[in-house]
Amino acid sequence: MEIVGRSLEHQRLLAQLARVAPTMTEVLITGPTGVGKERYARYLHEQSRQHGGGFVAINCGALPPDLLENELFGHVAGAFTGAHLKSEGLIASAEAGTLFLDEVDSLALASQVKLLRFIQEREYRRLGENRMRRADVRIVAATNADLLEAVRDGRFRADLFFRLRVVPIRVPPLRERPADILPLLDSFTHHYAAAYGLPPVEYSRGALRWLEDYAWPGNARELENCVRYLTALQLGRPVEPPDIDLLDPESSHPELAPRLRLDLAFQRAKRNLIDDFERRYITEALRRNGGNISRAARASGKARRAFFELMRKHGLHGSAMR
Incomplete structure (x- = not known):
């Protein structure tokens, strides 16, 4: 669905996203529930050089930590009970494209460590596999929470927060x-x-x-x-x-x-x-x-x-x- 709006705030958002789209830098989109953070993330992807690759979204709050890592990194056959077939993982699916992490504040601390390493190195290891794999993906995260407060409370890593918040984008509520x-x-x-x-x-x-x-x-x-x-x-x-x-x-x-x-x-x-x-x-x-x-x-x-x-x-x- 096309992203539309006439407000000055909306036009500023699109202009800001268009300016940062050509880079591979991380973007953190904040705003209350329902403002359309994923739609703005898709707009960023469509304006980027990675628009030919996939736009892959994952809701970090919908999966427990062990399943989240499996979803992101994938696994080889036999990596755990019931893993009869290999899974490429969402990072591989987003190759040369954009990986959108919604509700990133829901990540467990253990998962935050692995995500931080991936963002820094652009390398990851599938579950049950020894070799490292490289990835060419852009990371866009979103949250409706106050991540800085989560950092102060020890629920979110400060290093990951600053790594994700290279370009902060705030989507105002519709009433504004x-x-x-x-x-x-x-x-x-x-x-x-x-x-x-x-x-x-x-x-x-x-x-x-x-x-x-x-x-x-x-x-x-x-x-x-x-x-x-x-x-x-x-x-x-x-x-x-x-x-x-x-x-x-x-x-x-x-x-x-x-x-x-x-x-x-x-x-x-x-x-x-x-x-x-x-x-x-x-x-x-x-x-x-x-x-x-x-x-x-x-x-x-x-x-x-x-x-x-x-x-x-x-x-x-x-x-x-x-």
Whole structure:
């Protein structure tokens, strides 16, 4: 899936990755869960001289230490019980390409020692084998943890930390780059429509504004899953705010509160907060009254015409609340 975005932060990320791509230096990508660290790692690989080789990813937190070493370095037949066939290992699969180590903070200390040696020497030994093998691979690591804190706590080796962090890349959470929300939404919408063989989801103006104003604590992954849900739902009409299961107006989760946009001028930021309140209030009034505009207006203490004008302003429809 193509990596997309309009924010200044996103453009800076791509520019930084493009600058370091021609080298073989190690890169450490940090950022909270769901921001798309692997997608940025793939972009780095595609821009590099190693783009003709493989991009091989491994989740370091998904395997115990003994299996992790076997996955990385491989083994010869008979190296251990059940090893009837040889395994090349992921390092060999990534030859002349990129090895992506996700959740690198999960590596056991014993595994960290072996990884450090491999990065320094670019040599490794398969399990059950005596001879050393050389490898031409680029190492890109990623974590959502504070590795420096892990170093201070003795959970992560300082020498490995500094070896991996030659080029540090930070991917900000989606709430810090709201200009990327709609491009990502469009990309996910068309991708999953094609993947599922279904028509692409359409969104009302109110739904788009709602999605833009949401804080996305789960970042791009949460947005992607939201699109998958809406694509599978196949409403047969444009999506309205009440259709978006992630955004419950009655939720007590603080991350669902309107986001304070400090990147905007005071008056515009204030207008955004007022608009968000109006949209949420009118949506909930309609929901509680089964989409009946007259009843919702009475319950809100507003004239029906004024209530309808607010609905039109925010792209809301009573029929979607029934």
